[in-house]
Amino acid sequence: MVEWAQLAYLKDTQVNISSEFSIIKKYLSGIGASYLNTNGINLAGGDDCAVIAANSKLLISTDTSVVGVHFLKSMPADSIAYRSVAIALSDIAAMGGKPLAFNLSLAMPKFNPDWMKAFKRGLQKISREFKLPLIGGDLVKGPLQISVTVLGRPEKKILQRSNAQSGDILCLSGAVGSGYIGLKEYKRSGELNNKTKPYLFPSAQIDYGRMIASFTSSAIDISDGIIQDLSHLISSSGVGCILDLDKVPVVDKQYVKQCLEFGDDYQLLFTVPPKKLLALQDKLNSCKKKCHTIGVMGGKKLILTNNNGSIKNWDHFQ
């Protein structure tokens, strides 16, 4: 169909310009425009495609957020916008990359200026935070869904899921459960507070991912829950793991099981060869970042050692 159009109204013609283009112009154009040059974007918005001057490898990832599945209709539109982009950025973080730009496809059932204004604020917030321009996308009528494609530039070493080795230490960037606890608290209070903030405005671990890239053998984000994402890492790498669940930091100890199985967290799960662990920990500590050692790779199975009963994974289709 059509890209974000930087459309000057045509006056004195016989043609009516549609509201789609005026919405794009008012609410979705120019976001992060000051980062275009630095990030190698030659052309953004207003044409059929955006143009990127890519002189190295590029990372690309797409994530879709659906009302009632990935977020609540009642959530503030700035949060809906912010977290839709953050979730996609998290995949760039998990590859140890630096984000360059994003595309946004927004389907919405009707136009509400206040909602759009807040949505724009959310996009501006995350754009500023990661110095990231919005370079195009699509605006369509339909049930509320946001699909975000992020482009990134990898570090020299691209962090994959598939290179974990037997003997590597399994590490986690931070506590799990902010998705579960944040949503639960938001449903209760409907407020932005310390508990809901990590859910409403989740932090993509971009700096963390870039920092660990040269030390680690594999990494993944834990958006689908730590067990499920660990399963992906294991099967990609062809090596098992013993995970000590009691070592996994959780946001709220009253809800250990839920924190472990809910997902919607954006911490990084990664493996480090033992001889590199201390150097990595020193580096992270010096930047006041944590590194939780929670297991060890080896064998052919995933073995969970814990006292919390069986673990179930969150699955959209069950």
Added chain:
Amino acid sequence: MVEWAQLAYLKDTQVNISSEFSIIKKYLSGIGASYLNTNGINLAGGDDCAVIAANSKLLISTDTSVVGVHFLKSMPADSIAYRSVAIALSDIAAMGGKPLAFNLSLAMPKFNPDWMKAFKRGLQKISREFKLPLIGGDLVKGPLQISVTVLGRPEKKILQRSNAQSGDILCLSGAVGSGYIGLKEYKRSGELNNKTKPYLFPSAQIDYGRMIASFTSSAIDISDGIIQDLSHLISSSGVGCILDLDKVPVVDKQYVKQCLEFGDDYQLLFTVPPKKLLALQDKLNSCKKKCHTIGVMGGKKLILTNNNGSIKNWDHFQ
């Protein structure tokens, strides 16, 4: 969330692998995999991001298709898949580019194996036709929507909307109205036939776009209808146009007005400096492609000369 996972089932573990990943594995993995190397794709599926080895400029465009808005629920799933990708490819065509790969985000309310099988067939069909691998995306639960992001490599000259000059000839690659006539006929017959095929399986004008790139001053596809898209070209270029509507070829002369205003066509509209027109026409003729001259650029207004009454544009939000 998660990329297309090439997931080997983990046996003998305590972990259930979710159906999301088995759907991805069965229906959305490996499509166009034989084109990965040629198209510079280092990594596709099964990790957080895909990795592209980009040594030149890249084009990127996203298009979203929504059930009941951009396609009918009753349409065959192979057509839904095919046209969702074709629509995105059309933007690459309009920039004169060669498509390299695509990302697909599929939201669907429930899993139906027959539907998924047909959907996969549609993806394979367009993948083969354009030698295009599917390199990642997202599968989520939600109202049926398909969001496709296409990456492409431009020719030396990137065809933009913004360079039309006064005196340039306005040209069109083929007849308008196959969207309107095809949908109308599909609603009547529910069949794949000569009339519905251009609607169910629209042709992205990739070859055409690459062929005209070095001759033309500007181009756009006419997915939103010829008048609306001409308006974009005019406003981007800052030059008016006289369009002779009677010269615009239409698919069915009984429905001139509808063919002109409905959109959902994927022909290219472009401008050519007069001195290059003959050479371009020769080139196109030698490949049995048409080039309809339908107007001339100039002035500050869009002037429509026609005998068919006033023209209204198709707008999702009206």
